[in-house]
Amino acid sequence: MHFFYKTLFIRKIKMSDKHTKTDVILIGAGIMSATLGSLIKELAPDWEITIFERLEKAGEESSNEWNNAGTGHAALCELNYTPEKLDGSIDINKAVKINEQFNVSKQFWSYLVDRHLIEDPQEFIMPLPHMSLVHGEENVSFLKKRFEALSSHPLFEEMEFSEDPEKLKEWIPLIMEDRTSNQPIAATKIDSGTDVNFGALTHKMLDYLQSQYTNIFYNQSVEKIKRTDDGGWEVKVRDVKSGTIEYHTAKFLFIGAGGGSLPLLQKTGIPESKHIGGFPVSGLFLVCNDPEIVEQHHAKVYGKAAVGAPPMSVPHLDTRYIDNKKSLLFGPFAGFSPKFLKTGSNMDLLRTIKTYNVLTMLAAGAKNIPLTKYLVEQLMLSKEQRIEELREFIPNAKAEDWDIIVAGQRVQVIKDTEEGGKGALQFGTEVVSAADGSVAALLGASPGASTAVHVMLEVLEKCFPQYMPEWESKIKEMIPSYGVSLEDNPELIHEVQNATDMTLGLGKKARLLQEA
Template sequence: MKNEQSMDGLLANASTNEQSEHTDIVLIGAGVMSATLGLLLKELDPAFTIQIFERLDGAAMESSDAWNNAGTGHSAFCELNYTPQRPDGTIDITKAVKIASSFEVSKQFWAHLVEQGILGTPSSFINQVPHVSFVWGQDNVQFLRARHRAMIECPLFESMQYSTDRNRLDRWMPVVMDGRDSALPLAATCMDIGTDVNFGSLTSNMIGTLSSRQGVHAHYNHEVKKLRRDQAGMWNIKVKDLQTGDKRRITARFVFIGAGGGSLRLLEKSRIPEGRGYGGFPVGGQWLVCTDDAVVSRHDKKVYGMAPVGSPPMSVPHLDTRVIGGQKALLFGPFAGFSTKFLKEGSYLDLFKSIRVDNILPMIAAGMDNIPLTRYLIDQLRLSPDERIQALRQYVPLAKREDWKLEVAGQRVQVIKRGEKEIGVLEFGTEVIASADGSLAALLGASPGASTAASIMLDVIQRCFPSRMNEWRKKLPSIIPSYGQDISRDRKLLTEIRRSTNKTLELHPKEKIEN
């Protein structure tokens, strides 16, 4: 059947008798995912025409905004939930290796864009900020020691430092150590090559450059209301101008849904069979932001701890040095919240509108299996200002309530889907759903999405443009030098890649490990 052709086959064979406005590619959402995919495709084939539709009045205003995401530059250096302990006591670093490898791919892509003049000064979006994992209590100290031993066997993490020495911990994180109980067992690891990434600035620059390319148009205050695939495999998309109320119809050969929390509803509107059974669980976030410049100036790292026993992965607390708008900031959190909105600028009806016949059972089953998560969210909503400060004092013992203010972060929508054996499971990562013919792809989920955007979008390209890959595999190493190679195992290649990207991105990590 025609609608079972691959997407790139449609690019070659689509009818020229179109009655509506036509484009090769539609990107829904002006966030980091759309920006990454659009630039990759334009680098691979400059002839592509692209239309970008964003419901807000600018790029990167939802999940990609600097205040709405974690900004860590997730590289699995310090996130303890990426390295679970097995029943036998050993540490599983599989997920950490995958995420760290993917972040190296993103850095290579950004370095390429800097070299091509597509991105401006690297410090406007990426800065060196060491990553620290910090624990207390004998059991947690033993876990961190075992984690360190396992991780330094992999080239990606071999420069990781471990210490229980309080003098060294004082040097690494004086604000965290001030006033701390001297009898409590403590341990930390430190990766000097960690980074902070302002995905809002990065995405705005990428979208701005992309929309200036020939054949690319970005439309803000435009909302996609409907998308349907016709018998020829083309996508008919109805878009509304939210300022004027005008409506337009776009015909596209390929559609990418990268609308953050809004992606699920659009995936449902597409009616592709592959999207059936997916649901979403929205989770909000809040930060405590330090207003005392003296405290901010004394802390220069990202310090991640362990999530409390029984709490979900999203609850991992961290004391986070950020660089936003060229200014250093210090945040602590996240504190979770619940809202039925799927977007920060969304509707309280989002969750209810997402419920369909095909996903109601998975959503109910996932809800029943995650009652502790519901209880955790309720407890978080009930936290008083004093209780939040008490949580902060586990990381900043001398914190003063008047030096910290509460700020609302972005909305995440965790993926609910059918499991292999379960009726419904709640996922805490990201997932790409693509139609069988490759004409549509959608990204669902949250962390560590933005940091691994380049790898995720390469996966989209490979799945949706299979017949072009023989040609594009020759081009991709000029964009991402490690393409097709496993840098997690090749120490020499990794060293070369990091030296090159660090130079281009103006990152200058310490080369000497403290003794």
């Protein structure tokens, strides 16, 4: 009898119908929710914010420092952001746009540091040269044209170019050592690049939010999402450890769950969630922690993707600062897994295929057979084959000096577009929101975290247009370039960059100290 009543008690707890109201619900405790929450708390300090995270800690998926390359994506070294046009000229529009967006992020981080809302910027951002490296006459010609196009722009005026092997030995000694190829080689270098620990930054911003009485709940899985009669949203949340069910309602819901955002967006049932699918891509990196090797390289060096390879596979050799320790990472090596998160299920992909997006998904599959083949081939590579690819960068690399780590899962957006037709695979970050602005979700991948502040401002503009006039002056206090094109205001570029560099420790003095 005692066992019977005990069982009833446990079942009653698990079936709890607790209902809680809040102003804003954020799903996922990663860099995106941390950024949006921090912006809202500064703009509307009286609003109550609640965050739900399925894992035990914050920033453990795409925001985790080991699950991404930590590149402050500013288009300083990523060649895929500057395509060559049919007439042979270089299109720098996307590079300029991404650089401006990263500058927006740095301004907001600087604001948080200046006001002691977060501390110790060197724990999440470090100055580090960004470089592009190419081999072969055709690629060298492309890089030189790219340099000429970018360096004439105020945002990239510090960029240097060299095809002199002696100069390259100064810039990248580890890469140039024992290099015997007679192929032409060239590189660009810009010292204003950064290495960003997005995991550490996420924790700092969430610590700030908690100090402002934000509710952050871990081990909480959002099971259902439904519209309330008053136009808000109700989420059914299950404690993954105890099984307890609770219901929470809010006027505004944001889904920032990385690869897990798509299935959660589908649960809302909004029309904007239709005809959208996701294609998961896994990745691996080679990592070296040998101090003698690590100290020979001080840069993020991006190469050019192989013919037929997707943009997310651009090879790069990166210096990383994680927990005050330098490492080298090389990759990424792409692969395929049906999981949408590292901690996800092998059923994730199948569960997102619905009657309303099945044709979109089938069209994408038909269009991307070469991509699928490429991913499978990458997945089958042995460690020695991966080391051989590394030797394109470090000719004398030894397998025993490098370990393999599994990077984060990425879910590329698939949708119907005018340009790409049905089932077009998207490479980038995208906000999907309801027409009334009551719910928004972030989908996609790179440049992702680097442009988080710009993207979350886009969420605010889409979802809270009625508040933007009264918020504008505060936003400009946080982000001086808000509403202004840096491209058209070179004086503002220098003013903003000097201010953020001083606060974040990214100026020339900081770079010299790091190199020493």
